[in-house]
C-alpha cells in the first residue's frame with residue numbers, strides 16, 4: 001500500500017511537471033465491488049456463495065446482468081455461435097487483430113462469489129474506464145464472457161480447438177446437454193464451428209483470476225504472474241492379490257491387495273516429493289473387492305493423478321511410480337497393472353505477455369511472483385490459438401469452489417489495475 005501511494009504520487013508529480021495535471025488512469029474499485037455484490041444475487045445459495053451452474057436460471061439472470069454492464073461500458077454486445085457473450089469496442093488501426101479480455105461467470109454447484117466473476121467484471125471495468133476517458137486503443141478490444149467454464153471450458157474450447165458432437169451431447173450439471181444449453185444461451189450448436197478462431201487471428205488474451213490456492217496469501221504477494229496451466233496425467237491402477245478368510249489365514253500367508261495399495265499410496269507421495277518443484281500427485285479414489293470385514297481384500301482399483309507444468313516431468317514421475325509399484329508388488333505378493341495414461345497437455349502463457357504483466361505490476365508498486373496454475377482456466381484453451389497472459393490475485397486461505405471463497409477488495413482493485421495497465425501497454429507495443 002505504502003509503495004502504491006509513493007508510486008501514485010510519482011505519477012501525479014510527473015504529470016504536473018509536464019504541464020498535464022491528469023490523475024493517473026485507474027479502475028474504480030468501489031464500482032467493481034458493487035458489481036460483484038450485485039452479480040452474487042443470481043444463483044445465490046444459503047451458505048453465502050452461488051450455485052450458478054451453466055444453463056441454470058441463475059446463469060441466465062447473471063448473464064443478462066453482465067450484458068447490461070457491458071452495454072453501460074459502451075461495448076457493442078452479441079452472443080457468438082458458442083453462446084459466449086462478446087462485447088466489442090473498435091480500435092483505431094484496422095490492420096490490427098483484436099485484443100481479448102475475459103473470464104466466466106458460471107460457477108460450480110455450491111461455489112463462491114469470486115471465481116471467474118472477478119476477471120469478468122474487471123474486464124468490463126477496463127472497457128468502462130476507456131469509455132469514460134474516451135480512449136481509443138489501436139487494437140479492437142473484445143470483452144468475452146465464456147459460457148460453461150466449470151463444465152469443461154466449453155465456451156473457450158469452442159473458440160480454440162472446437163467441440164466434438166460427443167461433447168455437445170454431454171449432460172451438464174444443470175441436467176441439460178451442452179447442445180441444449182448452448183441454444184438456451186442464444187448460441188447455435190448446429191453452427192458452433194463458426195465460433196472457432198484461426199491461430200493468429202487474435203492479437204492476445206488477458207485473464208485476471210483469483211489464485212484458488214493459498215500461496216500468494218501465505219507469502220503476502222500482491223500479484224501472481226501465471227507461467228501456465230498445468231498438464232494432468234490420469235491412470236487407473238489395479239492391484240491384484242488373493243481374497244481369503246480373514247480369520248483363518250495367517251499374517252505371513254496373505255496376498256492382501258489393500259495393504260499393497262496403502263503402501264503404493266505412500267510411495268506415490270514419496271516419489272512426487274522426492275524432487276524439487278511444485279508438481280503434485282494424488283490417489284483420489286479407491287475401490288476394494290470384495291469389501292467385507294471378514295475377507296482379505298483380493299482386488300483394489302484406484303485412481304492416480306499427477307500434475308505439473310512440464311509434461312516431461314509428470315510423465316517421468318509416472319514411470320518412476322510404475323517401477324516402484326512393480327517392486328512393491330513383488331514384496332507383497334500382489335500384482336500391479338496400469339491403464340494407458342490419459343494426458344491433458346500443459347498450456348503455457350506467452351513469455352512476452354508474462355514480462356509485460358510483471359513489469360506493469362511492479363511499476364504500480366506491487367510485489368509479484370511467477371507461478372503455475374494448478375486449476376484449469378479458459379486461458380488454457382485460448383493459449384492453443386493466441387498468446388495469453390494471466391494475472392492472479394490472492395485467495396484468502398486458499399479456499400475456492402466453496403461459499404467461503406474470498407478475495408479482499410483491495411486485491412481485486414490491484415488486479416484490475418494490472419489488467420488495465422497491461423491492456424494499455426500491450427496496445428502500445
Ligand SMILES: [Zn+2]
Pocket residue numbers: 104115116149209377
Ligand atoms: Zn474460474
